[in-house]
Amino acid sequence: MMNAKDPSDERNVNAGDCHVETIPGLAKDEKEPGPVENGAHNEVIKGDDSDGRLNWSATSILAYICLTFIFTGSQQPLYFTAGSLEFIIKDVGGSSTGSWLPIAYTLAAAVPIPFAGYLQDIFGRRLILLFATSLTMVGLIILGTAHSFPQAVVAMALCGTGAGIAELAAFAGVTEVVPVKARGYSVAFMTVVATPFGPYPLYCQLLSTRATWRWGIWMVLIFQGIALLGAALLYFPSKHSRLVGLARKDVIKNIDYVGGLLSLAGLTLLLVALNNGGYLYHWKSAKVLVPLILGIVAIGAFVVWERYFAKVPIAPRVLFRGSIIPKAFIISFVGGVNFYSLSNFAPIYFTNVYHTDPVTTGARGIGLSLGVIWGAVLGATFVSRFPKYAKWCITICCAIMTSFIGSLAAGNPSNPGYVVAASTIGGLAVGGLIVPASTYATVACPDDLIATTVGLILALRAVGGSIGFAIYYNIFRNKLDTKLPTTIAQYAVQAGLPLSSATEFVTNFLTNATALATVPGVTPAIIAAGAEGSRWAFASSLKYIFYTSIPFGVIATGCAMWLGDITPLMTNRIVATLNH
Template identity: 35%
Template sequence: MVSTQLDAHEGSGQNSESEKPTHVETEHAAVTYQEKNAFQAHADESGEGQNTKMTKRRFMALVSQAFLWTGSQIPVYLFGGVPPYIYADIGGHDRWTWFVLANLLSLAAVCPFVGSLSDMFGRRYVALSGASFIVLGMIVCSTAHTMNVFIGGMVLAGVGAGINELTALAATSEMAPTAQRGKYVSILIFTIVPFCPSVLWAQLIAAHSTWRYIGLFCALWAFVGLVLTALFYFPPPRVNSEGLTRGEILKRIDFVGGFLSISGMILFMAGLQWGGYMYSWKSAHVLVPLILGAALVVLFVIWEGFFAPYPMFPRRINQAPRILTLTLIITFISGANFFSILMFWPTQAFNVYGHDPVQVGIRGIPVGFSIMAGACIVLWLLSVFRGANRSLMVISSILMTAGCGAMSVARPDNMSTLWGILVLAGLGIGGIVVPASIITTIICPDDLIATIAALTLSIRVIGGSIGYTIYYNVLVAKFTSAAIHYIGGAMVKYGNITSTEVIGEVIGLTSISLLDEIAEVPGIAGNEALYKIVIQAGQIAYAEAYKWVYYVSIAFGAVSVLASLFLGDIASYITFPKYQHDSQEFERWRGVRMSCEHSLAEIITENN
């Protein structure tokens, strides 16, 4: 990949401005020299000679992108920590998982079109629109009185998140001196650190005021990013591909592929979500969306592969089929486990280990920080060893599989055992999502870096959506049988309650974590001792159910380990033997390579 860039420099000197990719292949996360010149002086390949002076305008523009970046992440992180507070207020306990799925699917859907939108309207206006979507979505969520309306708000926020996640990266890159691009993007990534204890912040807000203030906070945060972007971020006009007009660019957008992929995934996810929980797996409610959704996804693949004149993901992207395919499989699996840990652990910390908001929040801290640590460690090792991608992927996959699988030992009396296990799982997950993204950018053509970045992000998010749905169905199925045994048994033994209606009511309230209402159930009301026994029985039932989720994660992880074992080596894509015996040319190549490595580091923002 880098050799192509070097040859281009050798053939045309410093005139990289003449190289214009087609619109579909426009780099979302890379920038042209024309764009850079609005913020910095021209430099050679190594990045020397650039104007690195930090002006007030540049600093504030960078701050604006940090607000956009964090604003794209925090709605799911914060709301995902307090579902019981939300559906206790507005109802919808039978469909609350859709606010997570809808956000992720809308994020994945918009990613392939960000480059085209930037060509048509300019990156500044695209960034402003993304922030506006998040603000609007959070207003809808904060004022919702039904779960369906809340889900609609999360869809809007997901669209904005998909736009801003890629745009903030690109904007930060264009303002950074080439030699320091990695540093700038790393700082951007680390602005999410204050939100790593997102479960703690969300629990405190919801417990001591109302969950609606979470939406208000997210809306204000995104609005600050919108205002700062409007005031300080003024990039030059984008030089779009081949000088195409907006109408010509519009004609090249793959609307058919977008419709097939989005509608197919929504229907397929609906079938998975309903199956075995709301309807029988053999019912038309489940089979029709499952089959129709799968058929649309197959049609999408056929359309993209054989009929699309301007496909979302150009065929040239597949230069190393085995490495690309296996890396995307690993990305899919890591996405499933990433979002499952991210969304399931807060509820498990609540349902199994107690309901104190501070303690629930503290139990969630290891996940965010260990995932970030794993990402940074493996990214550094990938740079140091150059081509040790197979070993790093195998080790990370084993850590992820072992850590997630070991979570099955969780019981109400052994929280101290889980701290190390949570860290182990987080390190493994973080160690996959980052290098997997970078590997795909290394093996694809230079002008398709952003396209493959968008594909990788979409695959990760879709994997998370499907994995989360499967795990949730497993949890519901196992909890039902465990609750009948433990909760029903406790009520019969210690309360002499044999009414199936009363027992069913208590199990139902326990399943949606509405524990205060259990104290008002006939037979339990006024009996504090029995109430505590029933709550403890519910914790045991949940522990028995959650362990099956982690058993299933072992199967997913095993696929990731196997895929890692057969990964090809990427060393040939990042080394250049023909320059190693010519010191002058080798130093020149080394400068280009360092610049490219900094650019590749940008992609890690997808994984927070």
């Protein structure tokens, strides 16, 4: 059994008898608000090396492992869908709107996270975790049996909703049952569990070409099913709440319903607009402008409500003070921007610049996915092992991310090895800043705001990623729409294509490749030259994305340099125990 000082015992101690720990960056006489009790904040009590004792039993270990499985499994529906997207579209349809499968997942995962984290810190995690994981499994079942595009979109929305909330609950659950100073180790272990899923690009290609893409979905379903069963039987954390001492009806009365509605509406409208703009609709279209404006207004109203009117806010002001959590928020936001540039556009090199067989294409993407995982493992470990220097680890990762993602602009059809190496190192750096930044924030936040803090970080990362995708995609499309036809024509003409056939050749090349042989003057060598021109056009268009990522990386690096020192907060204090 895990034994620790009950957090509720600390709340019953007189504040004057305790050493009060202030968050770095606050004035010495400004005491940081802590848990909400009867609508008012208590002070954060600093733990020491005698107030937390952790004894692992077999059931505690298994419960902990189940949480790590749920965390890992919650990320896989998106990866296995994105990795098999072209095969799914061929099977269920939706060729013109196929990207709405990952978009539906991302939207559904990001929107409820802030409110879900808030509710977890009030009502506890167990039931929310079990419900969210069950919802993910329902979505996986629908996706695995889908025979139409609308079915697949609904399935991805259900998967995203459940997986986003479950990932949040598992992250918070894993961090609160270990000493504060061990949270980095805990998060590192939780992340390393994802290593077997790291080669998912290869898995997706092999399953889709030699069996069916549906087997990837069934694998994730089985994995999550085992984790859900284990958590249902073994995961019973001690209860602690932002609203201790209140009757249940008073707790329900004090929930920030207005803030929840504004955050849900604002994020939904904003993310829909960002994902539609320049892709499905023109940026000047009412279908983009209306949700974009309404989303910005709703988020603005949310900020005002939380700042001046909410009694128990979803985004407490305490999280925006000091030199740690606010900068961790910014790093997560900017990290999301650059993570999306890397994860969404680097693979285009492997599919459109280097035309190879599916297995080779999948193998080249393994370095990127494993790099993100192991960057996160090493970075989170560093936070606990060397807390005094943790901010410099994050700073270096930001600098490496900026350099190597930016260096992908040098990719071209003749250097696949370079792109694989640069994307792998860039992935290591992205993992080494996104997860450690989250860990950094959980160390500094009040005990009863762990899920709230993680929820805000995940939401900011998703919003940053959507903004980044909107920026990068529009840059890419604008460049490609110009370069692709002209470069194909240039290479084909240089190979001997008559100028009079250039327009017809390019049109057929891009829309009806089977008709190329009917174009006057076309030979196999000319078709090969056109394909070579296509590869160079993609490479030339992609480089502008990676150039654009550099300023975002510089911002993240600057914030990381000014992160506060978490060393005074690295104690043996344990927030919750596992009761058996």
